[in-house]
Amino acid sequence: MNLIASPPAALNVGLDSFNLSITGNGGASLQLDWQPPGNADPALAWQLARLAPDRGDPAAVGSRMDAANATACERIIAARPMLTDVMPRADAVWPEMKNERILLHAGAPVAWEAMCGPMHGAMIGAVLYEGWAATPDAARAMLERGEVRFAQCHDFRAVGPMTGIISASMPVFVVDNPSSGNRAYTNLNEGIGKCLRFGANSPDVLARLKWFEAVLAPTLRAAVRQVDGGIDLKSIQAQALLMGDEVHSRNAAATALFFMQVATALAASDAPQKAVRESLEFISRTSQFFLNLSMVAAKAIMDAAHGIEYSSIVTATARNGTTTALRVSSLGAQWFEAPSDNPVGLFFPGFKQEDANPDLGDSAITETAGYGGFSLAASPALTLLVGGSVADANHYSRLMYEITTTKNPALSLPNLEFDGAPTGIDVRKVVDTGIRPVVTTGIAHKEAGIGQIGAGIVRVPMQCYVRALEALAARYAPAG
Amino acid sequence: MNLIASPPAALNVGLDSFNLSITGNGGASLQLDWQPPGNADPALAWQLARLAPDRGDPAAVGSRMDAANATACERIIAARPMLTDVMPRADAVWPEMKNERILLHAGAPVAWEAMCGPMHGAMIGAVLYEGWAATPDAARAMLERGEVRFAQCHDFRAVGPMTGIISASMPVFVVDNPSSGNRAYTNLNEGIGKCLRFGANSPDVLARLKWFEAVLAPTLRAAVRQVDGGIDLKSIQAQALLMGDEVHSRNAAATALFFMQVATALAASDAPQKAVRESLEFISRTSQFFLNLSMVAAKAIMDAAHGIEYSSIVTATARNGTTTALRVSSLGAQWFEAPSDNPVGLFFPGFKQEDANPDLGDSAITETAGYGGFSLAASPALTLLVGGSVADANHYSRLMYEITTTKNPALSLPNLEFDGAPTGIDVRKVVDTGIRPVVTTGIAHKEAGIGQIGAGIVRVPMQCYVRALEALAARYAPAG
Numbered sequence: 001m002n003l004i005a006s007p008p009a010a011l012n013v014g015l016d017s018f019n020l021s022i023t024g025n026g027g028a029s030l031q032l033d034w035q036p037p038g039n040a041d042p043a044l045a046w047q048l049a050r051l052a053p054d055r056g057d058p059a060a061v062g063s064r065m066d067a068a069n070a071t072a073c074e075r076i077i078a079a080r081p082m083l084t085d086v087m088p089r090a091d092a093v094w095p096e097m098k099n100e101r102i103l104l105h106a107g108a109p110v111a112w113e114a115m116c117g118p119m120h121g122a123m124i125g126a127v128l129y130e131g132w133a134a135t136p137d138a139a140r141a142m143l144e145r146g147e148v149r150f151a152q153c154h155d156f157r158a159v160g161p162m163t164g165i166i167s168a169s170m171p172v173f174v175v176d177n178p179s180s181g182n183r184a185y186t187n188l189n190e191g192i193g194k195c196l197r198f199g200a201n202s203p204d205v206l207a208r209l210k211w212f213e214a215v216l217a218p219t220l221r222a223a224v225r226q227v228d229g230g231i232d233l234k235s236i237q238a239q240a241l242l243m244g245d246e247v248h249s250r251n252a253a254a255t256a257l258f259f260m261q262v263a264t265a266l267a268a269s270d271a272p273q274k275a276v277r278e279s280l281e282f283i284s285r286t287s288q289f290f291l292n293l294s295m296v297a298a299k300a301i302m303d304a305a306h307g308i309e310y311s312s313i314v315t316a317t318a319r320n321g322t323t324t325a326l327r328v329s330s331l332g333a334q335w336f337e338a339p340s341d342n343p344v345g346l347f348f349p350g351f352k353q354e355d356a357n358p359d360l361g362d363s364a365i366t367e368t369a370g371y372g373g374f375s376l377a378a379s380p381a382l383t384l385l386v387g388g389s390v391a392d393a394n395h396y397s398r399l400m401y402e403i404t405t406t407k408n409p410a411l412s413l414p415n416l417e418f419d420g421a422p423t424g425i426d427v428r429k430v431v432d433t434g435i436r437p438v439v440t441t442g443i444a445h446k447e448a449g450i451g452q453i454g455a456g457i458v459r460v461p462m463q464c465y466v467r468a469l470e471a472l473a474a475r476y477a478p479a480g
Numbered sequence: 481m482n483l484i485a486s487p488p489a490a491l492n493v494g495l496d497s498f499n500l501s502i503t504g505n506g507g508a509s510l511q512l513d514w515q516p517p518g519n520a521d522p523a524l525a526w527q528l529a530r531l532a533p534d535r536g537d538p539a540a541v542g543s544r545m546d547a548a549n550a551t552a553c554e555r556i557i558a559a560r561p562m563l564t565d566v567m568p569r570a571d572a573v574w575p576e577m578k579n580e581r582i583l584l585h586a587g588a589p590v591a592w593e594a595m596c597g598p599m600h601g602a603m604i605g606a607v608l609y610e611g612w613a614a615t616p617d618a619a620r621a622m623l624e625r626g627e628v629r630f631a632q633c634h635d636f637r638a639v640g641p642m643t644g645i646i647s648a649s650m651p652v653f654v655v656d657n658p659s660s661g662n663r664a665y666t667n668l669n670e671g672i673g674k675c676l677r678f679g680a681n682s683p684d685v686l687a688r689l690k691w692f693e694a695v696l697a698p699t700l701r702a703a704v705r706q707v708d709g710g711i712d713l714k715s716i717q718a719q720a721l722l723m724g725d726e727v728h729s730r731n732a733a734a735t736a737l738f739f740m741q742v743a744t745a746l747a748a749s750d751a752p753q754k755a756v757r758e759s760l761e762f763i764s765r766t767s768q769f770f771l772n773l774s775m776v777a778a779k780a781i782m783d784a785a786h787g788i789e790y791s792s793i794v795t796a797t798a799r800n801g802t803t804t805a806l807r808v809s810s811l812g813a814q815w816f817e818a819p820s821d822n823p824v825g826l827f828f829p830g831f832k833q834e835d836a837n838p839d840l841g842d843s844a845i846t847e848t849a850g851y852g853g854f855s856l857a858a859s860p861a862l863t864l865l866v867g868g869s870v871a872d873a874n875h876y877s878r879l880m881y882e883i884t885t886t887k888n889p890a891l892s893l894p895n896l897e898f899d900g901a902p903t904g905i906d907v908r909k910v911v912d913t914g915i916r917p918v919v920t921t922g923i924a925h926k927e928a929g930i931g932q933i934g935a936g937i938v939r940v941p942m943q944c945y946v947r948a949l950e951a952l953a954a955r956y957a958p959a960g
Contacts, residue, residue, distance in 0.1 A: 243733050244894070263740075280744045418864070
């Protein structure tokens with residue numbers, strides 16, 4: 001019989017990798033990811049001080065921010081995103097798509113020349129899919145000539161994973177949040193590997209999208225319309241957190257729970273049997289099918305917390321493959337941007353770290369709502385896909401409590417003794433602690449046309465929060 | 481920011497409850513559940529010594545036992561239980577049920593007078609269900625008069641949860657293990673609360689069983705027959721261990737994974753739509769539906785390891801509500817029995833510990849195969865149902881390594897850094913260490929007719945292993 005020796009406990013302000021020798025031996029290591037408060041910039045430190053709450057003075061700017069953030073978190077916790085419909089075509093949601101060639105993409109605005117390889121690949125694929133051009137070269141030329149308007153998913157109340165391309169004839173999920181009366185949209189998940197969202201655009205990739213249009217979307221629409229009030233996405237997310245998913249990079253349980261509701265509903269519908277069979281087969285072998293639904297649920301949740309005067313809560317985190325960008329509740333549609341980091345993780349056979357594109361996709365909306373990297377403690381199994389140990393996973397979630405406003409009581413993390421997920425990223429706390437949010441993510445090949453090559457973990461650039469803090473200070477506490 | 485203090489580590493030889501103050505504070509406490517080697521009986525200690533391996537002498541009895549146990553564990557690990565059919569009636573599997581009134585029940589043989597309340601209740605229910613009597617009183621009188629033959633599920637290569645009653649017209653699952661060419665059977669899960677298996681026998685309980693016969697079983701048969709080679713139960717169990725189930729008292733993920741295969745198969749079948757809808761609705765709201773399938777998979781796995789000369793591996797653990805009984809690989813059909821302990825856990829509203837029946841059911845076959853209490857580290861969420869902390873759950877699994885022969889590489893426990901489930905209970909190790917196997921279990925009301933009142937944890941009585949050890953010594957190392 002072995003006795004358990006007292007495990008080591010450490011506080012690390014140096015390189016992340018130093019923790020591994022401690023956590024790998026069962027010890028606890030708290031990674032500070034430390035930077036000097038205010039990023040060592042005296043002006044910024046001064047702004048932070050001016051935005052700090054004053055407990056004696058509820059009228060102080062920082063106190064008002066705390067109150068606004070509490071309101072934002074109440075709305076986040078009260079949100080109940082319901083999948084209420086599946087629109088057969090995006091241009092039925094956004095009629096402007098009928099009159100103009102528009103491609104929605106992930107992240108903040110980015111010019112064609114500045115776009116990353118997978119974004120180019122996916123745009124070319126979407127042009128071919130819409131029949132706007134007949135060959136990849138013709139599609140690329142059309143895009144280079146500026147004949148297609150690019151717009152952000154987020155500006156259309158939508159989110160899309162990785163490149164996040166949504167075009168006129170793609171079906172979209174419709175999600176309603178009755179607690180705040182808002183609505184959000186997303187596209188359908190293609191699986192892993194060679195997918196449009198990772199920049200692949202070969203004929204098989206486009207054929208799958210056509211099958212979505214012809215078969216999967218109408219079948220899912222028939223299912224959703226059978227369920228009174230729609231399918232409760234937050235309930236699925238909450239259950240999945242008890243079942244090894246963090247509902248960003250792992251959705252095996254969430255997809256199975258969603259599948260159970262869909263299959264039961266279809267058995268009560270008059271959907272054609274062949275379409276039902278093909279649809280159920282596709283979802284049952286696509287364990288990330290729920291990813292897009294988890295994202296749109298998070299979008300509906302965070303939009304409910306957007307637009308609150310004084311709030312310093314981050315309401316969107318989105319990457320276009322070139323930059324990572326934030327939106328903040330009180331700061332409208334403005335993006336706070338910085339160049340994206342590269343995710344670090346595990347790669348499919350034949351690929352390596354150097355092939356990785358910088359961080360990409362709207363999917364960090366899940367972290368923004370408390371899932372993904374913030375709920376990594378819920379998903380020990382994800383470490384098999386992204387690397388690291390179970391202790392690392394627990395550690396990341398614990399760290400996120402330092403930069404968030406509250407714990408979501410509806411989202412229990414079993415390995416943290418059922419504590420609620422860290423919820424409500426406060427721009428001030430990120431800058432003050434120097435702790436950057438953790439995001440779990442798929443990894444795209446940096447070249448157009450290849451697709452997914454792995455999965456891993458990335459941190460959001462600190463400069464995004466610094467810029468947001470400067471804007472908060474400029475708006476609410478201008479230097480007198 | 482809190483620093484993590486070095487957690488306490490302790491070795492406890494006293495009361496279990498002493499651990500809680502340590503594990504509750506994040507520390508590690510190893511509960512020895514200690515008894516003197518050989519149960520403080522000098523004769524038994526001497527027998528243990530004679531059965532110990534001698535590394536210098538492969539012909540020594542203990543060395544032969546180690547070799548036999550290695551063979552047993554190879555068969556356990558190689559087993560691949562496949563659900564290959566659903567028989568519409570038990571008497572189609574066991575024709576003797578056509579000629580004689582037979583009720584199969586859980587555990588070792590027990591006379592009517594010695595049976596516990598729920599076993600009486602379930603037997604009365606089965607007599608009514610079969611139409612052998614018209615009223616509960618008439619059914620009881622018939623049973624008291626000895627007009628029904630009682631037999632063990634295990635003797636019919638079957639297992640049944642709780643009372644485990646299987647009668648002539650009940651449908652049964654058929655599971656084949658191609659690696660050893662053996663077959664096993666079980667009945668269908670009724671859900672929780674008022675169920676025949678927990679001793680309830682009201683008309684709604686019997687009506688559900690009739691619906692199994694008329695609708696659910698034929699529908700599942702149509703599904704299973706669509707799947708080439710059958711449904712791979714061990715693969716579902718292995719995935720479910722990554723998804724928060726220990727596949728005994730929690731089967732939420734396993735049921736969802738099973739559901740996905742069934743629904744997909746049914747969509748390719750010509751099963752009637754109404755039956756499909758009702759069946760999918762029932763399974764989707766019965767998160768323990770997979771329990772019986774997990775049990776029969778474990779039975780097929782452990783039967784493959786039964787009948788190996790010299791092996792001291794436990795191949796069945798079964799409770800009839802009065803006694804707990806073991807079978808051992810090399811000791812044939814003999815049961816090694818002792819009075820059952822009472823499970824300790826959490827109770828449904830209105831019920832309390834004093835209402836609990838002693839430990840009941842064939843379901844401890846799952847622990848015998850490495851699931852359930854042995855894989856409790858896989859199921860933090862189960863602590864919500866049975867009590868205790870996540871640290872306790874991890875601790876129980878770690879403890880089970882002390883009394884088992886190997887780690888099953890196919891069954892990873894994420895919270896133990898993906899170590900394999902503790903596999904192959906060695907009678908000698910249990911007696912030598914004084915560590916009793918941990919079982920997760922449902923709790924039945926001790927009176928007939930009420931049903932399930934909670935769920936919890938129980939330990940197998942040490943005396944079962946002592947008796948098995950004595951039999952091993954008598955057979956392989958008789959005092960000279």
